[in-house]
Amino acid sequence: MGRPSRAVRAAITQRRVDAIDLKIAGVDLLTIGRKLAADPAVNSDAVSYPQGYGIDKYERGLEPPGDKDLIDMASRDLREALEERAAALGDSTDRLRQLMMERLEKLFFPMYRQAIRNGDYQAVDRAVRIIERECRLLGLDQPTRTELSGPDGAPVQVEAGTLEELERLIGLAGGQPAERAEG
Known part of the structure; x- marks a missing residue:
């Protein structure tokens, strides 16, 4: 058939x-x-x-x-x-992404030439911003790793506590401790 x-x-x-x-x-x-x-x-x-x-x-x-x-x-x-x-x-998204890349490239080259030939720091800044945008558009940036630290950059200490200790800490921070349900 x-x-x-x-x-x-x-x-x-x-x-x-x-x-x-x-x-x-x-x-x-x-x-x-x-x-x-x-x-x-x-x-x-x-x-x-x-x-x-x-x-x-x-x-x-x-x-x-x-x-x-x-x-x-x-x-x-x-x-x-x-x-x-x-x-x-997906095809539409890919075509739109390609169009955006072409636009960014057209913007990049004049800034790049100005930065290299004239040492224009504003052009350097613009060229770098265009490169950063292209990297985001293409997904080339690595995820940013974030770490929490305690006082003086020391690791955060995590301890188990009781409900009473939590209520006391909330009270110290200016909040009102929650009413405890008996049961």
């Missing part, structure tokens, strides 16, 4: 859009399956949905898909539609 015709592909795309719209509206998978079923005997609107679920069986006059099959088909449609949207979004 060859690739589906343009009309069939368009109908499948529309079915997936309809499935997503129904899911967004809070419709359960079985209802989506019935709404988008090809066989009017199963379709909740009693019509033949174009390229609907079970179209191959409907065209051959076979028994329509059962509830479990309709749920599986709706679930698969939703998953594939969401994967297609994620891929399209």
Whole structure:
């Protein structure tokens, strides 16, 4: 069997859009399956949905898909539609990232030339800021490690304490200790 015709592909795309719209509206998978079923005997609107679920069986006059099959088909449609949207979004993000990189490069080269040829410190600063932005855009920066230290740079001492000690410390800091529940 060859690739589906343009009309069939368009109908499948529309079915997936309809499935997503129904899911967004809070419709359960079985209802989506019935709404988008090809066989009017199963379709909740009693019509033949174009390229609907079970179209191959409907065209051959076979028994329509059962509830479990309709749920599986709706679930698969939703998953594939969401994967297609994620891929399209990923492609768009990659293209936008590339566009931003090109813009930054156009800004960088004049600053770089000014910094090197003229020793212009403002141009040096601008060039470095552009490089930093490119690194962030490309994810090249390493995460910053943060350490907490105690007095005089010594390590923070962590000790186990009682609720009474915590309440006393809160009281020393100017807060009111919480009422303790008896029980």
